[in-house]
Amino acid sequence: MSTSRPVRKLAVAVSLLPLLAACSGTASHSADGGQPLAGSSGQLDVPANASADLKKQYLLENAKAACMKEQGFIYTPVAPEDPMASWATDGADYELTKKYRQKYGFGVYAGIVYPNDPQALGSRASLENSAETANADYVSALTPAQKAAYDKAMGVPGREAKVSGQLPDGCLTSAYKSVYGSASTKEQSAKAAAEDQTNAQALNGDPELVALAQSYASCLKDHGIPVTTTQPTGIGDMVKLRAGTSAPPGSSAGDVNADGTPVKSMSKDEALPLLTRDIEQAMQDLECGREFRAAYFPKFFKAPTSGDGVG
Numbered sequence: 001m002s003t004s005r006p007v008r009k010l011a012v013a014v015s016l017l018p019l020l021a022a023c024s025g026t027a028s029h030s031a032d033g034g035q036p037l038a039g040s041s042g043q044l045d046v047p048a049n050a051s052a053d054l055k056k057q058y059l060l061e062n063a064k065a066a067c068m069k070e071q072g073f074i075y076t077p078v079a080p081e082d083p084m085a086s087w088a089t090d091g092a093d094y095e096l097t098k099k100y101r102q103k104y105g106f107g108v109y110a111g112i113v114y115p116n117d118p119q120a121l122g123s124r125a126s127l128e129n130s131a132e133t134a135n136a137d138y139v140s141a142l143t144p145a146q147k148a149a150y151d152k153a154m155g156v157p158g159r160e161a162k163v164s165g166q167l168p169d170g171c172l173t174s175a176y177k178s179v180y181g182s183a184s185t186k187e188q189s190a191k192a193a194a195e196d197q198t199n200a201q202a203l204n205g206d207p208e209l210v211a212l213a214q215s216y217a218s219c220l221k222d223h224g225i226p227v228t229t230t231q232p233t234g235i236g237d238m239v240k241l242r243a244g245t246s247a248p249p250g251s252s253a254g255d256v257n258a259d260g261t262p263v264k265s266m267s268k269d270e271a272l273p274l275l276t277r278d279i280e281q282a283m284q285d286l287e288c289g290r291e292f293r294a295a296y297f298p299k300f301f302k303a304p305t306s307g308d309g310v311g
Contacts, residue, residue: 042069044077054082056179063175064154071153071171076134084301091236092297094290101286105278106240108247112271122252199305203232206299212292219288225281232296233305239285243278 042065046058061077068075089100104110104120111122118125142150155170203209209232216235217227229238249257250266251274257263 042066042077044079047082050082051084054080054084060175060179063178064171067171067174068153073150073153074135074138075154075171076138078134083304087297091286091289091293092301094286094293097286098283101279101282103279105275105280105282106243108243108278109251109271109275110278112251112266113268113275115268196305199303200233202303203296203299203305206232208295209292209299212295216289216292220285223284223288225284232292236289236293236296239281243281248274 043062044058046055046062050058057080058077061080065075065077089096091097100119104114107121110117110120111124111126114120115124117123120126139147139150153170155168155172155174157168157172210230213230213232213235217230220227220239225239226242227235227238228242229235248266249263251271
């Protein structure tokens with residue numbers, strides 16, 4: 001689910017998140033075991049039913065670990081999240097999404113009302129879980145000289161790499177080449193963007209989805225909910241995005257004042273009525289879009305696009 005700030009998008013080709021995680025030395029996992037770590041072999045078992053892109057992300061993690069081991073360092077590979085499975089409570093599975101929204105709404109205020117619930121986005125518990133990492137403790141225990149050697153061995157990208165899109169020599173580069181056949185992030189990004197555009201055009205031009213999106217929009221209007229788009233790739237997240245961007249200051253841990261100082265978080269008592277309204281609107285959106293999502297997701301999973309998201 002999306003919070004009031006970041007909105008999760010489904011990667012359509014190569015995910016660069018494992019690279020970014022490695023660059024900071026913090027491949028994340030959840031404290032409750034949501035992201036399984038490598039076994040005693042130091043390698044992850046690749047799920048047989050994983051998609052081609054997900055398998056490559058597993059292989060990338062394993063390749064980085066093997067390379068760093070050769071360099072005398074430890075890198076613990078972490079199983080990447082299956083983006084397809086993550087959509088189950090984001091609209092793809094009506095019953096699971098309904099159960100989530102009945103308690104958390106869109107997730108905008110849930111973290112304030114349920115600070116100890118790791119399932120509530122933005123809650124203290126969820127933030128603590130995300131901060132616990134597979135590699136952070138190891139890296140933080142290194143001396144400055146060892147940390148520099150670790151970064152060099154990994155091949156952490158600097159400013160030049162960001163400009164050129166070419167990773168420096170190191171385990172990131174060798175692992176990336178072994179899995180994807182190219183170390184050019186620009187090349188992979190261009191390929192992903194082209195595929196994304198093609199898939200989005202197909203979904204937005206699908207007669208069935210266009211008709212269902214119109215019905216979805218009419219239902220929202222009947223409930224007094226503004227409609228800003230009827231595109232199949234955008235309408236599913238439209239209400240959720242509006243709820244997040246219109247949230248008052250203090251509803252997100254990342255809110256800051258004009259001078260950059262943190263905004264005082266709203267209290268649980270202040271958030272409760274807002275959560276009630278958020279739940280009401282989230283349920284209205286779910287019911288209005290039920291038929292649309294039932295038709296949309298099977299086609300979306302066959303030809304995914306980041307689009308504006310559907311949840």
